[in-house]
Amino acid sequence: MTQRLLRLGLFLLLACQGAVGAPEAEAQSRAAVEQIVFVDQIQIIGNADLSDAVLKAAFDLPIGRPLSREALDEHLRAGKQRLEGLGYFRSIDVALKKGNSRGHYRVVLTVEAERSSYFGMTLVRNDNKDESFRGPLKSQTDTYQAYAGSRNLFSTGLRGEFALLFSKTFSDSEVIDSEQAMPGAAASLYDPSLLDSSWFAGGAAGYFSSKSKTSFNLTELPDGSVESKTKGQFSIFYGVVGRRIGLTTTSVGLSRFLSKFETQSSNPDDTTISYSAPATGLFARFSFSDKTYLTKVEPGSALAIDYNRDTAPHYEAPSTGLTALHTWMFGSTHAVTPTLAGQYDYSFSDDNERALSRTYDYSFKYDYVATPHLTLELGYGEYRVIDKGTETYPNSFPHRRKKFAVYYTSSGFLLSLAFQYGDVGLDREQDQLFLPNSDRFTQ
C-alpha cells in the first residue's frame, strides 16, 4: 500500500514537472523543425533623444512569445518602417543576435538621431497692384522672420518653436500714402501624440508692436492733406486640441486677441484717439489628408468654421464674424500638386452693417523632393465681396492676386524665400508668418 502510494506520488510529481516544462520543450522542438523563435530582449544603441519606451512602442515587437521565423522577419521589417516614419532618426539598423539558448534571440536596434533642433529664416516680398475705392493702389510688404525650434524639446517628444518677426509695409495711392513697421515675437508648443495616443494639443502666444504713418491727400480737406500717426501693440493667444482617426483630423480651438492703439493726427481739430479691441475666436476644423508619402497621390480637404467676436468698439460697433474655409488638394508627392481653396467670410456688427466676402485661391505647387528641398508655386486668387460691404469700406470691387513663390529648404539651416505679386485675400503662408496658426498644427 505504502509502495503504491509512493509510486502514485512519484507519478504525480513527474506529471507536474512535465506539465510545467512541456510548452518550452515543445516550442524548442518546433523551433528546430519549423523555425519557431523567441525574442527575449530589445537592446537600443545610440538613442540619446527619445525615450526607449516610445521607441519600443513604435517598434512593437512581441517579447518572449513564440513566433515563426517568417513572422519575426515581418515584425522586424514593419517595425523598422514605423521607426523610419517617426522622422527622428537619420539611420536605423536592425540586427538579430544569439540569445541565451537555441532559438532565442535578442534584437539590437542601432539608431542615429536626426538633429531635432532647427533654425532658419523666411524672407517674403509681396508686391501688390490693385484697385481701391479711391483709385489705383500700389503696395509692398517685406516680411523677415527668424526662427529656432526643436522637434523633441528636452527629450520629451514635444515640439516647440520661437520666432522673431519684422514686417514693413508701404502703400501708395492717389489719396493715401502709408507706411507701417511691425516687429514681434511668437512662441508655440505642441504635443503631437498626447500620452502616445492619437490625440494632440498645442498652444501659441505672440506679441507685436506696430507703428504707422498715414498721409491723406484729399481735396475735400481745407489744407489738402492731413497726416496721422498710430502706435500700439497687440497680443494673440491660441490653443488647440484634436484627434486623428485614420487619415482624418478633427480639432477645436480658442483664440484671444488683445490690442491697444493710439492715433494722433496733424489736424489740430482732431484729438488723440485711444482704443483697445479684445476679440475672442472659436474654431472647429476637419480635414482629410494622406501625407505619409507612401502613395503617389496626396488627396486632402479641410473644412474650418471660425467664429470671432470683437467685443470692444473702436471705429465701429462690436462685430461678429463667421468664416468657412474649405481646401481641396489633389496631387502627387513627386509632381505638381494643384490646390484649390475657398473661403467664405460673413461678419456683422451690432449696428447691423453686414459684409459677406468670398475668396477663391488656386495654386499649383511643384515639390522637388530632395535635399535641399525646393518648392515652386504658381498661384492665382480672387477675392470678391458679394454683399454691399460696410459704409466705411464699400467693397464692391474684385481683388486679384498672382503669385510666384520659390521655397528653398536645406537641411540644418532652413531658408525660405518667397516673392509674391499682387497678393490680396486668402494667403495661408502670409498668415503663418505672423502667428503659428492652426494650420501649423493640424496639417
Next chain:
Amino acid sequence: MMQRLLIAMVLLLAPTGARAAGSCRALASPKLSELGLEDLDVRFAELETHLKKGLSVTLLSEVEAGDRRFAFGCRIFYDLWDEAYMVFPIVGAVEVKERTALVKKLAGLPKACTTVTLPWALKKGEPVDVTTRLNPVTEEQVAKTRKWLAERGIGANGAMAGRAAYAMVDLKQTQSFQRRCDVK
C-alpha cells in the same frame, strides 16, 4: 523670364528614375522553357551583411510573356545558431516549404533565386519582361504602416510645429529591377 521658368519646370518634371540593366536568358522550347537571370544588380556582399544580421532576404521575380504571368524567387535566411544559410525557393508565387540543404557559405545568389522552369513554352524572339523585387513589402503592410503614421500625425509635412514640417520622411520602398529577356 517666363521661358527660363518653363525650362526649369520641364527639367524638374522630367522623369529621373532609370531602369536597372541586367541580362536574362530564356530557351525556346516546344514544352517547358527554362529562364535564368544573370548579372542581377544586387550586390551579394550587401545581401550577405544583411543576412548575417539574422534578417531574411526575399527575391521575387514576376515573368510576363504576353498575357501569361508567372512568379518565382527565393527567401534566404542565415541561421545564427547553425551558422549556415537556408534557401526556400518560391515557385508560382508560393513559397516552397522545403528548404534546400543548409549551406555554410554562399558565393552568390543561389540558383533557386535566379532560375526557373516556366510552366509553358516560349517561342524564339517572343518578348518576355521580368521584374525582380528585393524584399517586397505587401500592400497590407503598407496600409498598416500608413494608418499607424497618420494616426500619430507623423510623416512628411506631418503635424510638426513650424518649419520642421519640411522634414522629409520617405519610407524606404522596395528595390526593383526590370529587364527584357532574350529568348533563344
